[in-house]
Structures are given as structure tokens and as C-alpha cells.
Amino acid sequence: MELKDKVIVVTGGGRGLGRAMALDLAAKGAKLALADLSQEDLDATAAMCAEKGVEARGYICNVAKEEDVVKLFDDVVADFGAVHGLVNNAGITRDGLFMKVDRETGKVAAKMTMDQWNLVMDVNLTGTFLCAREAVAKMIDLGIPGCIINISSISRSGNMGQTNYTATKAAVEAMAVTWSKELSRYGIRAASIAPGYIGTEMVMSMKPEALEKIAAGIPAKRLGKPEEIASTVAFILENDYISGRCFEVDGGLRI
Template sequence: MDLKDKVIVITGGGRGLGRAMALELAGKGARLALVDLNQDDLDTTVALCAEKGVDARGYIADISDESAVEKLFTDVVSDLGTLNGLVNNAGITRDGLFVKVKDGEVVSRMSKENWDMVLKVNLTGTFLCGREAATKMIELGTEGCIINISSISRSGNMGQTNYTATKAAVQAMAVTWAKELARYGIRAASIAPGYIATEMVMAMKPEAREKIAAGIPTKRLGQPEEIARTVSFIFENDYVDGRCFEVDGALRI
């Protein structure tokens, strides 16, 4: 896919990985629909993309709400004329041990509230946006690509029962979508980032970041731009379909 003038939706597009993706794709000439819940973050990213001479627009939407997602994609097609791709990037964490034990006694458990919250955004939100993007592209007769952002934590990570479940699921959904949607010229793939130097990670204490980096074979955190370039590669290579790309500095081999 030649990205010039292609319309790409990025959820969680206001900051972090989403902003890096937006700037990478803007540099390729893509027209962007950025989705977030924070208006200030959206405005900043839209302005940065506009500086690259592309049409970028911000949309406030709760991706876990079915009617909101349907309206979002209707608005995007109405505003930008078509749809060629989606990056399902939005996600949250609510970490905690499955069962926490102290002195032989269970003192806390992962709450159903935190389980439901993470599944609602990370899994249901990805499902709804993917379904609506596929629907619009089929109706419009446009070929395109859907990318789900998974995580190397999809293989299991302490303190993240809820998060790992969603990240395993969105990777598996991309495989399923690739098989189902290929007949319509729509590809699907996923990316499993390792530890990336986003605002959230960089807000950690320096000693904590250093400990994380020391455990990575490349001895450094990944940069958001490195994930963004992987997004660009998947969009541009029309024979990439159904695969998950681990971008983690050899942390998981």
C-alpha cells in the first residue's frame, strides 16, 4: 500500500505510541483520523501532523461503546472520503497480582472491576473498531489493513492477568481477521512491543528504568519511533498478513 493520501485511523492517537505512529504515517503522506479521550493531546498531535502538510483530524470517542464506534467511523468516512487502514493502539493497564498472599493468608485479589475495565478497552474496543473498519472498507470497496497492538506480555507476565489476556486475544483476532478478510483485499497483522520509552515508562524512577534495560539483551528501551516504523512497514508491504511482529530488543526469543 502506498500510504500517500490513504486514510488511516489510529486509536489512542493523542500521545505515546499513537503520536509516534501518527507522525511516521504523516511523513509518508497519509491522511489521519486520530482517536482519543483527551482533547489537548489530540490537538497537539493533530497540529504536529499538520506541520508535515497532511490532513489530520481528531475525534473524541469511547472505543468500548458500540454506538460511539459506529458514529466514529461514519464521521471519518464522511470527513475524509474513504478508509484504508486502522491501528488498534488504544489500551490501558490495571495491574495487580491474581491472588496476593502474605504470611499464608490471602490479603487481596485482582478485582473483577479491574478485569472488566481492561477487557472493555483493550479487547472489546479493539473488536468494535476492527469490525467497523472492516465493514466500511468492504462497503467502500477499498483494500486496506488493520493492525492490532499486542505486547510481549501476551505470553504471560506477573501482575497482569487482565492485560496479558487481552494482548493474547488481540493478536489471535488479527490472525482470524487475516483469514476471513483476505477475500476482500483487507489484511490484518499485529505488533508485540517490548519495553518502549513512552511517557509512562519514562516517568518511572531512573533506577527502575535502568533495571528494566539491563534485562534486555540490547541493553536499552525501545523507542516509540521504532514501533511506528513497524506500523509503516506492515501497511506498505502487501504480502504481510496474519503475522505478529515482536519488537522487543530480543527480550523474548
């Protein structure tokens, strides 16, 4: 896909990885439709993209709500006339042990709650499903070939304290494989990216000693840069022979 003048939707596009993705795509001439929950963040990212000479718009959208997602893609097509790509980047964590046992009594002290489970499922899994469904529907109805990218995680193989998160990140990778098989007949590709520890604003706000410990366990001896995930997004979008694969961008780390 030649990115110049293509319309790419980025969920969670207001800040963090989403902002880095948007700026990288804007530098390559893509038009950006950014979805997030903060108008302030959306306005800031859209303005940064506009400085690169491209059209960018922000849309308030809770990806876990079907009506919000349907409206998002209706509005994007109304404003831009097309949808060529989607990056399913929106995601949350609600970490906690599946079962916490009191060391002194040997009895269960706490369990992962249904709120912890459902919130992560709703945003990370249902949100990815809904956004991809609506994007693909627009692509097919408009006769536009396109590409869906799901943001997974190296935690998809299982990570302590993240039963909910790892389940969603394994699922979004598997969904991309399924979609690649179902949608190829329409010229629509699907793939996923599994980032390792990336130095977003949220991660970099951790205590320095914690960051040093994390970096020490990575063969590359550093955290990844948001721009390194962004460049992987662009690579997948641009290469029309990529579909159904998960790209690990983790500095050699395997969980």
C-alpha cells in the same frame, strides 16, 4: 499500500505510541484520523501532523462504547471519504496479582477485582474488536482494500501481575490471525505488533533505577523508541504480502 493520501485511523492517537505512529505516517503522506479521550492531546497531535503537510483530524471516542465507535467511523468516512487502515493502539493497564497472600498468615489478602478485569477487557479487547469491525465494514461497503494492525505485547505470553492485560494482548494477536483468514477475499489484511519495553512518556517517568533495571534485562541494553514501533506500523501497511503475523519489536527480550 502506498501511504500517500491514504486514510489511516489511529486509536489512542493523542499521545505516546499513537502520536509517534501518526507523525511517522504523516511524514509518508498519509491522512490521519486520530481517536482518543483528550481533545487537548488530539489537537496537539493533529497540529503536528498538519505541519508535515497532510490532513489530520481528531475525534473524541471511547473505544469500549459501541455507539462511540460506530459514530467514529461514520464521521471519518464523512470527513475523508474512505478508510484504508486502522491501528488498534488504544489500551490500558490495571495491574495486580491474581491472588495476593499475606506472608504472615498464609491467608488470601486480596484478589484481582472485577473492575480491574472488566476495565482492561473493555478497552483492550472489546475496543479492538469494535474498531476493527466498523473499519472493515466501511472498507467492504466502499470496495476499498485495507489493513488492520492490532497492538499486542510481549506480555501476551504471560507476565506476573498482569492476568487481565496478558489475556487481552494474547487475544488481539489471535484475532488478527483470524481476520487475516476471513478477510483476505476482500483484499483486507490483518497483523499485529508485540512491543517490548518502549520509552514512552509514561514509562520514562519511572524512577531512573527502575529504568536501569529494566534495560539491563534487555539484550539490546536499552528501551525501545516509540519511533521504532511507528516504523513497524508503516512497514506492515506498506507491504501488501504481510498478513496474519505478529511482529515482536523488543530488543531481543522474551518473557
